[in-house]
Structures are given as C-alpha cells and as structure tokens.
Amino acid sequence: MGILNELRIKAANTLVRGISVPITGNSFMGFGGQSKPWNNLIDNADYLKAFEQNPCVNAPVNIYAEASANIRFSLEDLEGNEIKPSEYNEQGKRVIELLKNPNPLQITSEWWKQNVIFQIVFGNAQMYKSFPSAFENKLEAITSLTNIWSQYMTPVGTGLFFDATKQSDIIKKWIFSFGTLKKEFEAETILHTNDTSINLSDDGVVLGASKLKSLKEPINNSYKALLARGELIESRGAQGIISSAAKDATGSAPMSPHDKKEIQEDFKDYGIQKEQYQYIISKQPLLFTRTVLPIKDLQLFEEVAISQQHISTTLRVPNDLVILYITGAKYENQKESMRQLYDAIIPASEEKVNALNVFLGTEQYGFRIKGSYSHVPVLQQDIKERSEVNRNNAIAFSKAFRDGTIKYNQYLASLNQPADPIDGDKKIWDLDDKQLQVLGINIQQDNGN
Numbered sequence: 001m002g003i004l005n006e007l008r009i010k011a012a013n014t015l016v017r018g019i020s021v022p023i024t025g026n027s028f029m030g031f032g033g034q035s036k037p038w039n040n041l042i043d044n045a046d047y048l049k050a051f052e053q054n055p056c057v058n059a060p061v062n063i064y065a066e067a068s069a070n071i072r073f074s075l076e077d078l079e080g081n082e083i084k085p086s087e088y089n090e091q092g093k094r095v096i097e098l099l100k101n102p103n104p105l106q107i108t109s110e111w112w113k114q115n116v117i118f119q120i121v122f123g124n125a126q127m128y129k130s131f132p133s134a135f136e137n138k139l140e141a142i143t144s145l146t147n148i149w150s151q152y153m154t155p156v157g158t159g160l161f162f163d164a165t166k167q168s169d170i171i172k173k174w175i176f177s178f179g180t181l182k183k184e185f186e187a188e189t190i191l192h193t194n195d196t197s198i199n200l201s202d203d204g205v206v207l208g209a210s211k212l213k214s215l216k217e218p219i220n221n222s223y224k225a226l227l228a229r230g231e232l233i234e235s236r237g238a239q240g241i242i243s244s245a246a247k248d249a250t251g252s253a254p255m256s257p258h259d260k261k262e263i264q265e266d267f268k269d270y271g272i273q274k275e276q277y278q279y280i281i282s283k284q285p286l287l288f289t290r291t292v293l294p295i296k297d298l299q300l301f302e303e304v305a306i307s308q309q310h311i312s313t314t315l316r317v318p319n320d321l322v323i324l325y326i327t328g329a330k331y332e333n334q335k336e337s338m339r340q341l342y343d344a345i346i347p348a349s350e351e352k353v354n355a356l357n358v359f360l361g362t363e364q365y366g367f368r369i370k371g372s373y374s375h376v377p378v379l380q381q382d383i384k385e386r387s388e389v390n391r392n393n394a395i396a397f398s399k400a401f402r403d404g405t406i407k408y409n410q411y412l413a414s415l416n417q418p419a420d421p422i423d424g425d426k427k428i429w430d431l432d433d434k435q436l437q438v439l440g441i442n443i444q445q446d447n448g449n
Contacts, residue, residue, distance in 0.1 A: 041216040044122050044151035050212055051121045056222040056308045057212065059325050060317040061120050067338075068345050069113035071371045073099045083367060091139050091365040099369070102145040114147050115352070119193060120315065122150040123210035126174065127191040129359065139360050148190070152178040155192075155206045171206060191359040193352055215311055222307035225300040246285050316344035338378040346373060404428050 040046055050057045075083045075092050088096065102111040119125035126148040131141040156172045164170045167187060174185040174192075194208025212219065242263060255263075263286070312319040318337035353371040362368050373379055397414035400406045408431065409424030423431060 041213055041219065047121050047210050047212050048151060050219050054219055054223045056304065056311050057219060059322045060312045060315045061117060063317050063321050063325050064120065064315060065113045065116040067341055068116045068349060069109040070373055070376055071112055071349055072375060074370050074372065075367045076370045077367055078363060089365065092367050094140060095360060095362060095369060098142060098145060111147065118147060118150045119195060121210060121212065123195045123208035124150045125193050126150055126153050128185060129189055139365065148176060152176050157206065161205050191355060193355055211314055215314055218307035218310040222304050225303040229300050242286055317341060335378050342373055342379060401428055
C-alpha cells in the first residue's frame, strides 16, 4: 500500500529538466482523468505520456539515466593511453571545457542524463553542435552542445541508402517542428544515436525504435491497476447495494428519486480521508447488501509488481533497484544489483562516447574523449577485488613458471602480455640466461632459496 502511494507521488512529481512539454491527445490521462486508462504506444506522444505519467516506466528510466550521468570525461591518446590534464593541447582543453559546460542551461550530468532519456523513451537522441555561421565546422569553433527534443525531429533523406558511404549521403537535413516553432539543421551539425529498429518504414532506415513499444501491455496494465487503486482510496468504489428498509401498508416502501439523491450526497462526506465522516446518520431506515470483493482479491499489487518487473527487465534495470528508488529500503544484494546496472550502462556509454568523438573530430587532434565510471563506489570495490585476484593469479603463475610446470606463453598471458611466437612453448629451463635476466629471474639464486 505504501509502495503504490509513493509510486503515484513519483509519477506526479518526477519530470526531467528539458523534457516536459504540452501534451495533446485523448488517451492515457493523469490519475483521476476521464479518458480510458490505456495507451496505444504507437508514436512519440504516447511514449512521452507513458514516461511522464506511469511511475512503473518513470522509475527505471530515471534510475538508468541518473546512473549513466555519473560519467566522468578525460582524454586518451590514439593508442589508448591516458593523457594527463597538464599535457592537454589547446583542442583538448577546449573539448574538456565544452563537456563541463555543454550549453548555457545544463552541466555535464544534466546534459548526459537528458540525452540518455531521449534515447530510452523515443529510441532516438539528437545532439546539436552550435558554432557561428562565419566559422568553419571545427572543434575550436563549437560554442555549445544541446540535446534537441527527439519527438519533434524529422530526418529528410536523400533517397540513397545501399550505396551510401557517409551519413550525409543518406540524410540531407533535420527538421525540428513544434507548434509554430520550426528550425532546419544541417545533417553534419546533428549527432544522432538510436536504438536498433528492424522495421523498415519511411523513416526506418534512419530512426530507431523505442523499447517502450514492446511494453504496451505491462505499461497499460500497471497504469490501470494504479488508477483503480487510486479510485478505491478516493471513493472506495461501489461497495454494495443500499435499499429502503421503510415499510407501508402494502409492505416495503421504495425510495423516491429525491431520497436516492440525498443519500448519495450524504455518502460523499463519508470515508477515510481528512475531514470525512466515519459514520453516517440517516433519517430513514436503510438496508445494505455488500457486493464488493476485498481489495486483496483484485490482485492490484500483484499486477503492478509483475508489470514493473517486465518493464525493468526490458530497460535492463534490476527490479530491486526500482524498489530501492521508490521506498528507500536497503537490501542484501543492493551492490550486486548496482554492478548489474553498470554492466548495461558502460558499453552503451562507450558507444555514445565513440560517436561523440567522430562527431567532434577529436582524432585529427591526436586524442579521443574517454568516459569512465571507475570512481563510482560500487565499481571501485569491484576494481579492488579484481586487482586482488589478478595479484594472486600473478603470484601463482610466476611460481608455476619458475617450477617448470607451465610454458613461457602461459606465464606471459597471466601478465596480460602478448605471446612469444618463438620461445612461447619453452619452459623455464629451455630459456637462456639472457632471456631469464630480462624476466628478472636468477636460476641459481632461486635454487639457493
């Protein structure tokens, strides 16, 4: 009961900066609305409503996006070696500054979170790089990086696809249209990342598909269960039949329309809410026949839980984290669930960062942007544990090599070193003194020990 109430509060209060826009249409109204409580989930307007109005969608999307926004950026050279901040070139300094303050309204975490939410909810995320019209499209000239509302972006194709060698061969431009606000973007100024779509349509070559599309039933079922629960809390639903107990000379006396209306009005003041009465005093005798099922027999809680699990699984968010997000309750496997979440986030973020490098053209300046989550506490513990395992393995393999029980290549593999194509199949006693000296091994000293 507490979880459901908190879910409803989350739905009402949790919006993501920069995403909330006027909603039109006649389906999937807010709690207490008059429209039918389902969502066709066929277009971006439906996906937005599901995210903003259904807490079973809102919670896992926000969990994933907020965790993704923990990313920290640094630079590495083209061989993958980290570059110290003191060694950044002018372009490197510029890109780090741009990532810290991507646009006038957002810091890194807000900007990255919003981009991730756009891609989860709509299946597409578009980022615009702005630079003065008089300047060439180069890193030094870029003044801001801004996410564009994906639901209002339409690609204009060239008609080519199979023989295209670059994006501009496929996309001529992007058009943003919302009400009277319209703007065209040159294709090379938009970074488009998306979830895969296998459905070929007019825009299917370019646009991705929202994960929410496959969740129509659990999204609608959870919403209807929450809506029904809210209605029961508010008005208790149809509890039974009230009939007249009055009698006259012929037997039972039926209620007049006026009597029915008066009793209904009296019942509006009765309930468990603040300033409602718990007892009704009636001026006429009444009979009551209960028809309602106990709330537990409706299995509303069970439906919400099952639907939530389907949604969370599809969005790759451990369901335990959704419960934690809503209730704040701690549980034994919390750290493991967080690790599972980052197992999904890290490769997805790497793809976004790779696309960002291409978009900004960083490699021509001798570096690449690198995104990392190694500072996240649960992953730091993971790194520490892996380091301890690697250290123990290294000691074990070193001893095995010195004892002559494994070959040279097996020893190199334990150190994450490339195999030796010439001497790799040799054991320690097959190597000469010079080779052993390179390895820091003194056979005589070892034998003496």
